[in-house]
Amino acid sequence: MKLSSKVFSRYFLTTLSIIFSISLVGTLSAGGSTSSLGAIVENGVIFPIIEDTELGKIVTTPCNTEIIHNGGEFLETVDVLLDPGHGGPETGSVGANGLVERDLNLIVALLVEKELLSLGYTVALTRRTDLHMPIRQRTAIANSLSPKAFVSIHHNGGAQRRSDVPGTETFHQINSSESKRLAGLLFEEIFESFNNFWVPWVNTVHNGASSRLSEPGRDAYGILRNTPNVPTAIAEAAYLSNPPEAQVLIMPEVQQVEAEAIARAIHRFISTTDPGSGFKPSFIDGVMTGTGSARGCIDSKHGEDLRITVAYSNEEFESLISAAKKAGMSIEELQLFGVHALDLFLQLDSDVTSSEEKISPPTVSGSNVSNVSWPAESQPALVRVARAYGFSFSEVQKLGATLMVFLTSLE
Numbered sequence: 399m400k401l402s403s404k405v406f407s408r409y410f411l412t413t414l415s416i417i418f419s420i421s422l423v424g425t426l427s428a429g430g431s432t433s434s435l436g437a438i439v440e441n442g443v444i445f446p447i448i449e450d451t452e453l454g455k456i457v458t459t460p461c462n463t464e465i466i467h468n469g470g471e472f473l474e475t476v477d478v479l480l481d482p483g484h485g486g487p488e489t490g491s492v493g494a495n496g497l498v499e500r501d502l503n504l505i506v507a508l509l510v511e512k513e514l515l516s517l518g519y520t521v522a523l524t525r526r527t528d529l530h531m532p533i534r535q536r537t538a539i540a541n542s543l544s545p546k547a548f549v550s551i552h553h554n555g556g557a558q559r560r561s562d563v564p565g566t567e568t569f570h571q572i573n574s575s576e577s578k579r580l581a582g583l584l585f586e587e588i589f590e591s592f593n594n595f596w597v598p599w600v601n602t603v604h605n606g607a608s609s610r611l612s613e614p615g616r617d618a619y620g621i622l623r624n625t626p627n628v629p630t631a632i633a634e635a636a637y638l639s640n641p642p643e644a645q646v647l648i649m650p651e652v653q654q655v656e657a658e659a660i661a662r663a664i665h666r667f668i669s670t671t672d673p674g675s676g677f678k679p680s681f682i683d684g685v686m687t688g689t690g691s692a693r694g695c696i697d698s699k700h701g702e703d704l705r706i707t708v709a710y711s712n713e714e715f716e717s718l719i720s721a722a723k724k725a726g727m728s729i730e731e732l733q734l735f736g737v738h739a740l741d742l743f744l745q746l747d748s749d750v751t752s753s754e755e756k757i758s759p760p761t762v763s764g765s766n767v768s769n770v771s772w773p774a775e776s777q778p779a780l781v782r783v784a785r786a787y788g789f790s791f792s793e794v795q796k797l798g799a800t801l802m803v804f805l806t807s808l809e
């Protein structure tokens with residue numbers, strides 16, 4: 399199992415610090431895959447497929463961590479994807495009556511789903527429960543399912559200016575006329591429905607359908623920016639932060655009125671060429687609230703562990719033990735870590751296998767047996783390296799060990 403030292407020393411200095419700073423199971427974030435591969439649905443949770451390999455489906459969890467997941471039901475596409483904004487520790491705005499945006503968004507989204515289903519559309523929600531979910535995951539779901547319309551449902555906070563009409567705001571993708579039409583129809587339907595109520599509304603100058611940009615041509619909202627091939631819009635129906643509006647928004651009848659308005663807008667978007675209304679010029683305001691990142695997101699357990707067994711000769715095993723000692727890891731951890739390092743090399747330079755001489759697979763037999771239990775979040779690395787080298791999982795595990803023996807011997 400000869401490894402070209404040239405291959406690895408070339409990257410050694412620049413990557414070793416990265417390797418040792420990522421956690422043992424840390425993975426690189428999902429790449430910007432634009433093809434829609436569908437998703438796996440299990441217990442109402444959608445796992446978008448990032449890569450569909452013969453060795454396993456690489457999907458992302460609600461916290462946007464890549465895992466291998468071959469269970470669940472396959473969902474190829476839907477007509478409409480609804481995104482109840484926020485969730486978990488990200489509450490969004492909070493009404494004076496205690497109504498939390500995170501919960502209201504989900505209530506309304508579920509009512510919209512019901513309306514759309516009765517119109518004959520297929521519908522999915524990015525989340526069906528109170529779940530912490532970064533923006534990247536919401537957009538990964540949209541990109542995997544390629545819906546005809548993707549609507550993120552929110553209720554606003556912040557405005558103080560008294561208004562005689564609802565302060566409804568919708569936002570569209572700056573470079574998509576279809577997204578603009580979707581936002582215009584959402585504005586038209588929601589605004590007109592709420593305008594039937596007499597409420598001391600509040601609004602801002604952004605009342606209407608517009609694009610919020612971080613710089614010219616660049617959408618400030620990740621939900622719009624990360625879905626360039628999906629007509630996407632954000633609906634901020636009214637101001638939950640305004641106490642009189644919170645009193646209205648907590649009423650089930652009003653939630654139903656709002657849901658019907660959103661469903662009508664989506665139905666008109668798909669079945670007509672109506673342009674919508676309420677358009678305002680785009681504006682530049684890159685100051686965001688800072689929510690929607692994966693920081694602090696904790697997943698439930700998803701996917702199955704995989705047990706892989708490899709054997710080592712006495713000489714190999716001694717090297718492995720001393721390398722593990724040097725690295726401050728168990729020999730099982732060292733084998734896992736080595737495969738993550740190999741995966742990182744491959745991602746940094748995808749030419750590693752093509753430009754260099756092919757590596758012959760290591761011998762996985764011997765008298766010293768080592769079992770490694772691979773959690774679902776470590777399996778994508780195993781799959782990618784196995785595919786790149788054309789090795790079995792056992793061979794990859796041993797290759798990882800060889801790499802770590804090599805790296806720890808360099809000093």
Ligand SMILES: [Zn+2]
Binds near residue numbers: 483490552
């Ligand atoms: Zn919100």
